[in-house]
Amino acid sequence: MPDRLLDTHAHLIADDWETYRTRPFTPDLPMPERPPFTVTAEALLALMDEHGVDHACLVQRGHVYGYDNSYILDSARKHPDRLHAVVILDTQDPATAGAYRELVGNDGVVGFRMANSRPWILDTAWMSSPTAMEIWRACADLGTPMTLIVFGNQLSYVLPLIKLIARQFPDLPIILDHGAMPYGMSQYEVALREEAGETVVMPPAPDYGIGGTIGIFEDVPNVHFKITEINMERLVKAGVCSADLIRRMVDVFGPDRLVWGSDIGQSMLWTYAEKTTMAREAAASLTAQERSRFLHDNAARIYRIPVAVTASDRPGQPSAA
Numbered sequence: 001m002p003d004r005l006l007d008t009h010a011h012l013i014a015d016d017w018e019t020y021r022t023r024p025f026t027p028d029l030p031m032p033e034r035p036p037f038t039v040t041a042e043a044l045l046a047l048m049d050e051h052g053v054d055h056a057c058l059v060q061r062g063h064v065y066g067y068d069n070s071y072i073l074d075s076a077r078k079h080p081d082r083l084h085a086v087v088i089l090d091t092q093d094p095a096t097a098g099a100y101r102e103l104v105g106n107d108g109v110v111g112f113r114m115a116n117s118r119p120w121i122l123d124t125a126w127m128s129s130p131t132a133m134e135i136w137r138a139c140a141d142l143g144t145p146m147t148l149i150v151f152g153n154q155l156s157y158v159l160p161l162i163k164l165i166a167r168q169f170p171d172l173p174i175i176l177d178h179g180a181m182p183y184g185m186s187q188y189e190v191a192l193r194e195e196a197g198e199t200v201v202m203p204p205a206p207d208y209g210i211g212g213t214i215g216i217f218e219d220v221p222n223v224h225f226k227i228t229e230i231n232m233e234r235l236v237k238a239g240v241c242s243a244d245l246i247r248r249m250v251d252v253f254g255p256d257r258l259v260w261g262s263d264i265g266q267s268m269l270w271t272y273a274e275k276t277t278m279a280r281e282a283a284a285s286l287t288a289q290e291r292s293r294f295l296h297d298n299a300a301r302i303y304r305i306p307v308a309v310t311a312s313d314r315p316g317q318p319s320a321a
Contacts, residue, residue: 003280003291006299006307007048007056009177009228009261013038013064014071023066025090025117032064039265041075045082047264047272054296055305059147060088061265062115073107084305086111086147089135091126097134104142110303112139113147113177122154124161136169145173145302147226152185152193155213166220173302175224175259182209183234183245186267190234202238208245210252217253224257224302225249227294229267232278242282246294255290259299 014020015038022032041058048056058072065071069087076085087109089096103109112135116126126132127148139146150158159180166174178184182203190200203209217223227246235242249258260282262275270278283291300307 002052003283003295005051005053005260005276005279006296006305007053007262007264008175008226008259008299008303009059009263010044010056011039011061011263011265012041012044012058012072012075013061013265015040020065020068020071022064023068025062025066029117032066035064035265037268041079041083044264045079048082051273051276053276054307055082055084055300057084057086057110057261057299057303059086059113059261062088062117073103073109076108080108084108084110084303086113088113088115091132091135092129094131094134096131097138100135100138101142104144109144110305111145111147111175113149115149116151116154119151119154122157124158127158128161128165133165136165136172140169140172143171143304145175145224147175147177148180149177150180152182152189155180159213159216162223163216163220166217166223170222173222173224175226175302176214177226178228178230178263179214179225179249181213181225183231183238183240184228185234186230187233187237202234202240205240205244206248208240208248210248215252221254221257224259224298225253226259226261227279227282228261228263229270229275229278230263232275232282233267233269242278243284243286246282247285250286250290250294255286255293256298258294259302260295 013035022034024031058076060069060072067088067090072085076083087103089100091114100112114127136146193200232242260279264272279295283294
């Protein structure tokens with residue numbers, strides 16, 4: 001039987017463009033174009049059923065809907081036993097922390113995602129201004145994880161700041177999208193850097209660039225790493241075995257700090273069948289217990305999603321090669 005999966009990174013895109021309209025993050029930004037595809041809640045559930053995924057976190061598709069989380073909220077309300085909303089809200093709005101508390105209490109929202117709507121501006125206000133820090137506090141009080149997406153050009157100065165904040169909230173689970181490491185750069189980001197004349201070389205084994213980036217979190221146990229199709233795209237292009245990278249990450253950080261997400265609705269290079277197959281292949285060098293934690297159980301614990309007991313939850317359960 002294939003490993004059970006929990007998808008922590010599914011982007012929904014509605015097929016009803018009148019009810020769920022595209023929106024920019026702020027009025028001064030251009031109106032987003034409609035993507036040439038949809039990923040409805042019903043379509044995602046059918047794919048999940050087909051490929052052994054029992055739950056999915058619906059991550060707001062900010063570059064389509066901005067801060068209007070209506071579609072993922074409506075979808076999670078319709079399917080609360082399978083789908084769980086992770087919202088993006090304006091971190092510079094003083095009302096956001098209170099609004100988020102209400103969403104968690106009234107709508108079952110399971111997490112907050114901080115995203116820089118202007119990643120070409122090298123600042124940190126989007127995640128560390130006094131207003132943004134109130135959102136960190138709200139997540140810590142509620143016990144819901146904070147997720148951040150950090151672009152390659154931000155790693156050198158944002159990661160040390162995240163470490164400082166993580167120390168302030170030691171019980172708050174913090175998740176770094178796409179691993180926040182060199183192999184997490186999207187093809188689009190790499191193309192931009194190459195157009196600017198930079199030669200983008202992925203760090204080789206055995207460290208894969210961990211020591212110079214996310215290695216600073218080795219002794220910060222509340223920081224976790226989400227592995228998605230973006231990582232897989234970079235690994236395939238660089239000719240690196242995903243199982244070797246995941247084995248290295250587990251050796252460095254332990255088995256309780258990695259989660260998997262498909263990035264469906266954003267990364268569309270592969271089908272959902274291929275995404276889930278690649279996830280299981282990436283876990284090939286882990287023990288049975290480590291595989292279960294990476295592909296499913298860590299996410300269930302972090303997002304507090306009630307699931308059936310698995311082998312890795314049972315006290316005294318030995319690891320199997």
